[in-house]
Amino acid sequence: MSIRFENVTKSFLDRKVLSDLSFSTRDGEILYIIGKSGVGKSVTLKHAVGLIKPDSGRIFVGSHEVTSLNREELMPVRRLCGMIFQQTALFDSMNIFDNIAYGLRSTGLDSDALAARVSEVLSLVQLDSGVLDKLPCDLSFGMQKRVSLARTIAPSPAYLLFDEPTTGLDPIITNAIGSLITGLSRQLGTTSIVVSHDMESALSTADRIMLLDNGGIAALGTPGEIRQSTNPLVMEFLAEINDTPEAGTSRTPCIWRQDEQSYREYRRAIHHDDPLDIEEVDK
Amino acid sequence: MTDFAARALSTFLHELGGIAIFNIRIARTYFGTAGNGPEIFRQTAIICTRSITTVLFAGVFVGAILVVQFNLMLKQYDAQMYLGGLNTSALVREVGPLIISFLLAGKIGAFTAAELGTMRVTDQIDAMECLGANPVQRIVLPRFIAIILASVILLGLGLVISIAGSTIVATVFCGINPLRFAGSFPRFVGVWTVACGMIKALVYGVIVAGVSCYKGYTASGGARGVGRAVTLAAVYTNLYIVIADFITSNILEFLTEVWRIALAGALAWLAAHGWIAGGGL
Numbered sequence: 001m002s003i004r005f006e007n008v009t010k011s012f013l014d015r016k017v018l019s020d021l022s023f024s025t026r027d028g029e030i031l032y033i034i035g036k037s038g039v040g041k042s043v044t045l046k047h048a049v050g051l052i053k054p055d056s057g058r059i060f061v062g063s064h065e066v067t068s069l070n071r072e073e074l075m076p077v078r079r080l081c082g083m084i085f086q087q088t089a090l091f092d093s094m095n096i097f098d099n100i101a102y103g104l105r106s107t108g109l110d111s112d113a114l115a116a117r118v119s120e121v122l123s124l125v126q127l128d129s130g131v132l133d134k135l136p137c138d139l140s141f142g143m144q145k146r147v148s149l150a151r152t153i154a155p156s157p158a159y160l161l162f163d164e165p166t167t168g169l170d171p172i173i174t175n176a177i178g179s180l181i182t183g184l185s186r187q188l189g190t191t192s193i194v195v196s197h198d199m200e201s202a203l204s205t206a207d208r209i210m211l212l213d214n215g216g217i218a219a220l221g222t223p224g225e226i227r228q229s230t231n232p233l234v235m236e237f238l239a240e241i242n243d244t245p246e247a248g249t250s251r252t253p254c255i256w257r258q259d260e261q262s263y264r265e266y267r268r269a270i271h272h273d274d275p276l277d278i279e280e281v282d283k
Numbered sequence: 284m285t286d287f288a289a290r291a292l293s294t295f296l297h298e299l300g301g302i303a304i305f306n307i308r309i310a311r312t313y314f315g316t317a318g319n320g321p322e323i324f325r326q327t328a329i330i331c332t333r334s335i336t337t338v339l340f341a342g343v344f345v346g347a348i349l350v351v352q353f354n355l356m357l358k359q360y361d362a363q364m365y366l367g368g369l370n371t372s373a374l375v376r377e378v379g380p381l382i383i384s385f386l387l388a389g390k391i392g393a394f395t396a397a398e399l400g401t402m403r404v405t406d407q408i409d410a411m412e413c414l415g416a417n418p419v420q421r422i423v424l425p426r427f428i429a430i431i432l433a434s435v436i437l438l439g440l441g442l443v444i445s446i447a448g449s450t451i452v453a454t455v456f457c458g459i460n461p462l463r464f465a466g467s468f469p470r471f472v473g474v475w476t477v478a479c480g481m482i483k484a485l486v487y488g489v490i491v492a493g494v495s496c497y498k499g500y501t502a503s504g505g506a507r508g509v510g511r512a513v514t515l516a517a518v519y520t521n522l523y524i525v526i527a528d529f530i531t532s533n534i535l536e537f538l539t540e541v542w543r544i545a546l547a548g549a550l551a552w553l554a555a556h557g558w559i560a561g562g563g564l
Contacts, residue, residue, distance in 0.1 A: 046409075049412075049413055051409050051412065051413070071417075074412075075415045075417070076415065078412060078413050078414070078415050079414070079415040081413065082413070083409075083410070083413040085406040085409065085410055086406070087405050087406055089405060089406035089407050089409065089410035090407075090410075091407055091410075091411075092405075092407070102411075102414055102416070103414035103415060103416075106415060106416065151414075152413075155414070155415075
């Protein structure tokens with residue numbers, strides 16, 4: 001069960017965004033797609049669920065060829081793919097319960113089973129049931145991201161697609177969301193594609209990293225291979241991490257990003273500040 | 284100049300084609316799905332509640348303005364006995380549907396375009412599709428039908444209040460006996476007149492719904508894109524309503540003639556066969 005792109009090309013007006021792009025995910029892996037703004041990272045992700053049609057090439061989700069399906073035929077394929085959007089995309093006229101339950105209503109679950117599933121996924125994203133009656137606008141952006149994650153995993157998709165999941169979040173919430181992505185992907189056994197420009201997160205959580213540039217793949221490999229890469233663009237991205245003024249001090253070491261408790265201990269030891277409670281920050 | 288005209292025509296036809304295709308998609312969704320009733324009812328109630336105050340206020344004043352204007356003209360010919368009928372006929376046939384559809388375009392059309400546009404640019408519509416739902420069925424269809432139903436309902440209410448307002452103004456400001464004012468209604472306003480008004484309201488409702496839903500659903504480019512969608516929805520709606528008014532007025536005028544001839548023929552036939560007394564219309 002993989003997502004496979006075969007020679008996909010896409011242009012918007014006279015601008016070619018994807019040029020003969022081919023890659024395939026491995027079963028159960030977390031693949032990070034990294035690149036500068038405007039290189040087509042989100043466009044790649046939207047192609048996978050058929051939100052954008054390629055000019056040429058083929059895209060497969062499992063055994064389904066997405067590019068040959070019409071709108072109605074795409075619906076069951078889309079249910080296999082859970083997509084988390086950059087802006088959370090929560091339905092602002094619905095409360096949190098209805099948002100999370102949205103994708104479950106077509107599955108024929110009775111109201112008790114539906115409520116149980118909503119509670120279950122809410123606990124997976126570490127939110128309490130007090131938020132269920134609230135509207136999205138009543139929550140912080142970090143909490144909205146978690147609700148968005150809960151809504152996406154509720155129908156148990158086989159693939160998780162994250163579009164810039166940590167954009168606009170502070171480092172602590174970024175850390176928490178990064179941990180959630182890893183934890184959920186491993187726990188649910190899903191194949192995940194994460195679009196990001198955050199190389200640091202990618203190095204700490206990805207199984208493989210794909211660097212996009214000029215509509216094609218500039219580099220593809222495991223975090224270890226990427227670290228060793230001599231590709232100028234990869235080196236530029238790696239240099240961005242190392243050159244940051246905060247490097248080595250307040251910047252979160254990659255290995256700790258996977259472990260909130262370690263990160264909190266690190267903060268206590270280095271900065272002598274109070275434990276950084278993620279929930280408190282959220283509120 | 285020729286280039287400009289060609290570009291304008293091309294844009295106009297492109298928009299018209301886009302709206303037509305989108306409306307066909309809505310119609311196909313309507314006939315291909317079930318269980319939309321409760322949401323349509325809810326949206327209709329919301330639109331009517333939101334617009335009723337504006338429509339009633341506008342109705343009173345439109346009726347008042349017409350009665351004052353007609354009175355000025357009819358007084359010159361000493362024909363004030365026709366004021367009620369002429370005023371009501373103009374209201375029911377033309378001014379009522381037009382004014383109410385303009386109000387709906389400005390209020391509900393713009394609101395719908397903004398709401399759908401915001402959902403589009405914040406990825407809510409994409410998210411809905413990714414969750415395996417059909418956004419046209421879930422969010423567009425109920426609003427589309429609700430706007431059409433609300434147009435007809437609000438026209439009915441607006442006309443009633445408008446005629447009431449006209450009667451009050453005719454009595455108070457023009458010194459016409461209300462019974463005399465209402466007495467000329469049957470001469471000018473029949474079932475067909477009311478039907479013409481309702482048909483127009485229905486057509487304009489389809490235009491308001493179709494254009495605003497289309498512009499909102501296809502919005503792009505963030506807040507600026509939503510603003511552009513709302514502006515264009517209002518502009519195109521009003522433009523199409525005016526064009527549709529010209530076309531429907533002519534078609535209905537033709538049908539009115541057909542109706543008159545058919546009715547006269549039927550009465551003559553009935554009289555010739557002794558079913559009714561002779562004399563025609």
